[in-house]
Amino acid sequence: MLVKVLGLIDFVVAGLFIMMSWKIGVPDTILMVFAIIMFAKSIFIFFGDIASGFDLISGIVLILAMNYNLPIFLFMIVGFLELQKGFFSLLA
Numbered sequence: 001m002l003v004k005v006l007g008l009i010d011f012v013v014a015g016l017f018i019m020m021s022w023k024i025g026v027p028d029t030i031l032m033v034f035a036i037i038m039f040a041k042s043i044f045i046f047f048g049d050i051a052s053g054f055d056l057i058s059g060i061v062l063i064l065a066m067n068y069n070l071p072i073f074l075f076m077i078v079g080f081l082e083l084q085k086g087f088f089s090l091l092a
Contacts, residue, residue, distance in 0.1 A: 007089025017079030028066045035062035
């Protein structure tokens with residue numbers, strides 16, 4: 001059940017990245033909340049889950065997106081990686 005909830009969080013974050021790639025404004029508080037969640041999810045990398053590295057990268061990109069104008073392709077790449085991770089989490 002926990003894997004399913006974490007997979008849904010991945011879908012939400014992927015949606016945020018895809019929205020930002022379409023130049024839809026997302027408030028900084030929402031970005032900060034999901035960045036903290038992604039950093040918390042990335043702790044599983046220490047237990048052997050290599051895919052949690054995507055969570056760490058997503059958290060870093062969310063933090064950077066609040067302060068800098070990042071390129072669209074970066075949002076698209078990270079968004080699709082999170083979408084894929086969320087899809088496979090829901091299959092498990």
